[in-house]
Amino acid sequence: MRIAVADDAVLFREGLSRLLAEAGFEVTARVGDGPSLLAQVRADPPDVVVVDIRMPPTHTTEGLDAARAIHDDHPAIGVLVLSAHVEAAYALQLIEDGAVGAGYLLKERVSDLGELSDAVRRVAAGGLVIDPSVVASLVARKRLRNPLDDLTDRERDVLSVMAEGRSNQAISERLHLSPKTVEAYVRGVFTKLGLQQGADDNRRVLAVLAFLGR
Known part of the structure; x- marks a missing residue:
């Protein structure tokens, strides 16, 4: 399975790429911003894109915007969005848009190679992956009555x-x-x-x- 990785933090990007290679994936691109990712996808479409939410120049939603563009233009490509923090609004957008082959995962999960590999394979197969921490933050809203x-x-x-x-x-x-x-x-x-x-x-x-x- 061929994967493109986008993250502006060089050490994280290279470490993630190495982990994916060790898991048996072929990393076809390593880039640090959204435009470079989109250019790589157009030139050599991978099976899955793994992208950070916050990238240059504003470090807000560049990665998420790139993920949306890829999903719109290349619906067969799975997109796994990574975030350093639980940001439920971004994860919920994936569900709201009815996205298939998409996922939202915390960066801390990357240390678990099995969980990372499973997430990549699931989005490649058209599944929807939402980090358990996001789900927990939503269902933890307890009410006295139903x-x-x-x-x-x-x-x-x-x-x-x-x-x-x-x-x-x-x-x-x-x-x-x-x-x-x-x-x-x-x-x-x-x-x-x-x-x-x-x-x-x-x-x-x-x-x-x-x-x-x-």
Whole structure:
């Protein structure tokens, strides 16, 4: 399996590349910024790209932006995004976008070669990989009562289809409801689950997590 690695920290990039090679992968490119990664992907498409979220010049979301571009232009290429910290908003974007062959992993997991190799193979096969620490940070939000108890039967139906990763249009077609009616039910679900829009939260994903964890 062929892999391209992108990280602006030279020591980490070279160490990661060496680990991947030891695990039996072929590292086809080692770059330190998003534009270089995109150029390498265009010139010699790998099976998987492993990319840091924060890279030059602003060290904000360059890696994530590159990952999105690769996913849009080369959907067959798996993308594994690495982060030094738990940043749930970025991981949730992968789920929200319905991404396949994508993953979000903390850099600390790289020291576990087995876990790293498994993550690479899973995204290469079209799977979705989310770091357990991110999932734990979401499900740890304890409540005294189950907010799902407040949902009507129809709101539960809408949430059930939403949990399949379906859009509002698909929910409308499945349940034979008008788009406006579906939007109203979805708003009702968000309100009753107490999911206010925020920088670190995605209400649609959190609603599904609440449903699946009931």
